[in-house]
Amino acid sequence: MTTLQRKSVNPIAHLTAADVEAIGRELDAIRDEVIASRGARDAAYIRKVISVQRRLELGSRAVLLFSLFPPAWLAGTAGLAIAKILENMEIGHNVMHGQWDWMQDPKIHSTRWEWDNASPASQWKHSHNELHHTYTNVVGRDNDLGYGIMRVDESQKWHPLYLAQPLWNFVNACFFEYGIAAYDLELGRNLATRKRRRAPAFRAAVKEVRRKIGKQVLKDYIVHPLLSGPSFLHTIAANFTANLIRNLWTHSVIMCGHFPKGVETFERTSIEGETRGEWYLRQMLGSANISGGRLMHIMTGNLSHQIEHHLFPDLPSNRYAEVAPKVRDLFERYGLSYTSGPLPKQVASAWAKVFRLALPNRDDSATAPLAAPEPRGLATRWQRTPV
Amino acid sequence: MAVVQALRSGAWRVVELLSTPLVPADYLDEIAPLRNPGVLRCRIEQVRPETRDAVTLVLRPGRGFRPHEPGQYVRLGVDVDGVRRWRAYSVTSAPGGLSVTVNAVPGGVVSNHLIAHARPGQVLHLDQAAGDFVLPPDRPAKVLFVTAGSGVTPVMGMLRTHLGELRDVVVVHSAPIPEAVVFGAELRELAASGRIRLVERHTRADGRLTPEALAALVPDLAERHTWACGPNGMLDDLGAYWDEAGLAGRLHVERFRPATAAIGEGGKVTFGRTGTVVDADGSVPLLEAGEAAGVLMPSGCRMGICFTCVLPLTGGAVRDLRDGRLTTVTEGEVVPVQTCVSAAAGPCHLDH
Numbered sequence: 001m002t003t004l005q006r007k008s009v010n011p012i013a014h015l016t017a018a019d020v021e022a023i024g025r026e027l028d029a030i031r032d033e034v035i036a037s038r039g040a041r042d043a044a045y046i047r048k049v050i051s052v053q054r055r056l057e058l059g060s061r062a063v064l065l066f067s068l069f070p071p072a073w074l075a076g077t078a079g080l081a082i083a084k085i086l087e088n089m090e091i092g093h094n095v096m097h098g099q100w101d102w103m104q105d106p107k108i109h110s111t112r113w114e115w116d117n118a119s120p121a122s123q124w125k126h127s128h129n130e131l132h133h134t135y136t137n138v139v140g141r142d143n144d145l146g147y148g149i150m151r152v153d154e155s156q157k158w159h160p161l162y163l164a165q166p167l168w169n170f171v172n173a174c175f176f177e178y179g180i181a182a183y184d185l186e187l188g189r190n191l192a193t194r195k196r197r198r199a200p201a202f203r204a205a206v207k208e209v210r211r212k213i214g215k216q217v218l219k220d221y222i223v224h225p226l227l228s229g230p231s232f233l234h235t236i237a238a239n240f241t242a243n244l245i246r247n248l249w250t251h252s253v254i255m256c257g258h259f260p261k262g263v264e265t266f267e268r269t270s271i272e273g274e275t276r277g278e279w280y281l282r283q284m285l286g287s288a289n290i291s292g293g294r295l296m297h298i299m300t301g302n303l304s305h306q307i308e309h310h311l312f313p314d315l316p317s318n319r320y321a322e323v324a325p326k327v328r329d330l331f332e333r334y335g336l337s338y339t340s341g342p343l344p345k346q347v348a349s350a351w352a353k354v355f356r357l358a359l360p361n362r363d364d365s366a367t368a369p370l371a372a373p374e375p376r377g378l379a380t381r382w383q384r385t386p387v
Numbered sequence: 388m389a390v391v392q393a394l395r396s397g398a399w400r401v402v403e404l405l406s407t408p409l410v411p412a413d414y415l416d417e418i419a420p421l422r423n424p425g426v427l428r429c430r431i432e433q434v435r436p437e438t439r440d441a442v443t444l445v446l447r448p449g450r451g452f453r454p455h456e457p458g459q460y461v462r463l464g465v466d467v468d469g470v471r472r473w474r475a476y477s478v479t480s481a482p483g484g485l486s487v488t489v490n491a492v493p494g495g496v497v498s499n500h501l502i503a504h505a506r507p508g509q510v511l512h513l514d515q516a517a518g519d520f521v522l523p524p525d526r527p528a529k530v531l532f533v534t535a536g537s538g539v540t541p542v543m544g545m546l547r548t549h550l551g552e553l554r555d556v557v558v559v560h561s562a563p564i565p566e567a568v569v570f571g572a573e574l575r576e577l578a579a580s581g582r583i584r585l586v587e588r589h590t591r592a593d594g595r596l597t598p599e600a601l602a603a604l605v606p607d608l609a610e611r612h613t614w615a616c617g618p619n620g621m622l623d624d625l626g627a628y629w630d631e632a633g634l635a636g637r638l639h640v641e642r643f644r645p646a647t648a649a650i651g652e653g654g655k656v657t658f659g660r661t662g663t664v665v666d667a668d669g670s671v672p673l674l675e676a677g678e679a680a681g682v683l684m685p686s687g688c689r690m691g692i693c694f695t696c697v698l699p700l701t702g703g704a705v706r707d708l709r710d711g712r713l714t715t716v717t718e719g720e721v722v723p724v725q726t727c728v729s730a731a732a733g734p735c736h737l738d739h
């Protein structure tokens with residue numbers, strides 16, 4: 001993939017500035033409609049999901065007390081993995097986005113939620129809500145693109161280290177929660193110089209992560225196993241496996257959001273002075289959906305509606321499926337491509353890219369300096385660059 | 388003893404670790420919501436219509452609820468259309484029980500919701516009883532209660548509890564028509580048995596009660612300790628009359644809503660910690676503006692008496708809706724403001 005500004009066929013060349021603002025207004029209208037109709041049905045939905053998750057977790061942990069017996073191990077591990085996925089995706093991620101803040105329930109509020117993950121909620125909210133959702137797919141600004149350790153775009157300079165990026169990506173997938181914690185700490189940047197390493201804010205953040213990880217590890221690998229007595233080792237293995245499944249699943253879903261074929265990336269300079277319509281358009285082009293049934297949507301925390309989520313990050317997740325047809329219709333009317341596909345296809349597409357970009361570019365137009373951007377609005381700024 | 392204690396707290400820490408990052412009670416909520424020591428709730432046991440637009444809710448408080456004093460109120464957290472809304476209701480039962488009586492307020496969100504939808508078995512959120520609209524421990528010999536409309540509720544709590552300890556009680560109660568008198572039958576019965584002197588006033592026929600009319604109805608008013616609860620207009624009039632008569636210390640009032648006399652200019656309100664910014668109207672208290680934007684705001688009485696809602700104002704200006712007083716902070720200054728009775732007067736910044 002190449003940043004949109006460098007593409008030979010610019011997918012938005014046909015849009016005028018007025019079109020872009022009209023898209024913005026239509027999307028605002030969809031958003032307002034949902035906000036005006038949020039109510040008891042939505043509240044009941046999230047409470048139900050939370051209740052099911054808690055019961056499933058309790059039940060699975062109880063079964064794992066007898067994890068010495070293979071059927072108990074299997075059932076308990078599967079249940080716990082699902083519970084952890086629900087907790088991280090449909091509940092934690094979305095609650096921390098503030099999707100349920102309107103309910104005024106302090107137990108289901110973005111400022112109070114702590115999740116079953118290595119990264120403390122406060123740090124994750126900063127790097128995810130403030131950075132990723134603001135700078136979506138802007139190369140060099142959005143660290144979610146490759147988590148700072150991978151080459152995710154042709155325009156990034158190649159280095160022999162990237163040859164190993166499929167391996168990095170796999171390791172990152174297995175230990176994704178720690179990867180997220182490291183990335184929320186901006187470890188790469190903050191460990192680089194002595195001054196940054198010693199900065200009090202960084203040290204406080206590291207301490208917070210250490211404490212969080214300590215509790216998580218103690219819970220999953222000491223206390224619950226000890227409680228299961230003779231099943232001690234089996235419970236450790238079960239909890240490890242559940243965490244592993246959760247990590248692989250969340251990593252795959254998230255890769256599907258911004259990596260597959262059809263998703264655009266953007267130049268750093270292209271977002272300066274962005275209007276609301278332009279911001280919306282970037283979110284529309286920078287995200288991809290996963291097609292599937294209701295279960296798929298719930299298990300991905302409705303990130304299967306990544307496009308809708310990026311347009312309206314703080315609308316209740318159960319509403320994304322409802323607004324999706326309207327959003328899709330809007331894409332069609334304005335001649336934009338709505339990227340969506342089944343999970344296996346999207347995962348394969350994302351991995352193919354990881355492999356492809358491990359190697360240097362075949363032609364080097366992607367890294368050549370861009371013509372100076374014209375500060376006259378998106379239509380000109382996003383114009384096709386001569387190759 | 389110390390060993391047992393250490394073992395106990397050690398065991399509790401293990402339980403907490405088992406449930407991290409949640410707290411154990413979050414799981415307990417799944418089976419026994421009334422037993423959560425951290426979140427006070429109550430269950431509706433009975434719903435009893437009082438008049439056409441008032442219902443009594445008999446409640447069973449959860450673990451940790453401390454008995455109220457008659458005349459006090461409790462706050463109920465009610466989910467209406469998915470949104471938790473807190474409102475104060477005077478306790479109408481004697482200690483040991485917990486009942487409130489909700490009167491419909493035209494256009495009111497919570498009152499009408501409860502009247503239409505409250506059913507036995509539902510669970511509401513609850514807060515400890517509060518308020519100082521209570522009788523003193525040395526019961527006065529002669530007492531006057533002046534109530535109007537829903538204002539009879541706290542007085543009913545006192546009558547049901549303390550009547551045996553009071554020798555001389557006069558109740559002057561106003562309601563639009565006889566059928567609208569909440570607890571009408573019970574009050575009339577008390578009067579018939581000679582335990583109180585009841586003066587019922589039906590405002591649609593007799594007009595609103597003035598202090599002068601009251602003085603004519605209760606000639607020994609100056610000898611009495613008076614508790615009054617009703618619309619602000621009536622309470623303001625009584626306050627002025629008592630002040631003038633030099634009896635201010637003998638009048639105790641309970642208001643259900645703040646006496647608002649001013650509106651602010653409106654403006655952008657920034658909640659610094661959450662980063663939320665809202666355009667607030669000059670007539671909307673900061674408390675409501677924040678809640679509508681999803682900010683978790685501390686609140687209590689919602690009418691300027693309990694100070695639970697105070698937040699630090701770190702920039703801009705707000706106006707007190709009760710008297711129009713303007714509070715402006717300059718750079719670096721921090722002034723606590725009551726968000727339930729203050730509205731934006733231009734852009735302002737709260738550290739919350």
Ligand SMILES: Cc1cc2nc3c(=O)[nH]c(=O)nc-3n(C[C@H](O)[C@H](O)[C@H](O)COP(=O)(O)OP(=O)(O)OC[C@H]3O[C@@H](n4cnc5c(N)ncnc54)[C@H](O)[C@@H]3O)c2cc1C
Pocket residue numbers: 460474475476477478487488489490491492493494495496497498499518537540541641642643644688689690
């Ligand atoms: C200490 C205290 C004790 C209280 N005890 C009782 C009680 O025992 N029984 C009871 O029914 N209520 C009582 N209230 C009032 C109660 O807390 C709510 O204010 C009331 O039920 C209205 O809430 P709502 O959500 O229906 O109206 P809202 O949606 O909050 O208000 C709708 C509109 O009605 C106006 N309004 C609000 N309250 C009143 C009112 N009391 N009279 C006229 N207009 C109003 C508002 O300004 C607004 O314009 C008490 C209030 C306080 C502070």
Ligand code: FES
Pocket residue numbers: 686687688689690691692693694695696697725726727728
């Ligand atoms: S809520 Fe009681 S003073 Fe504001």
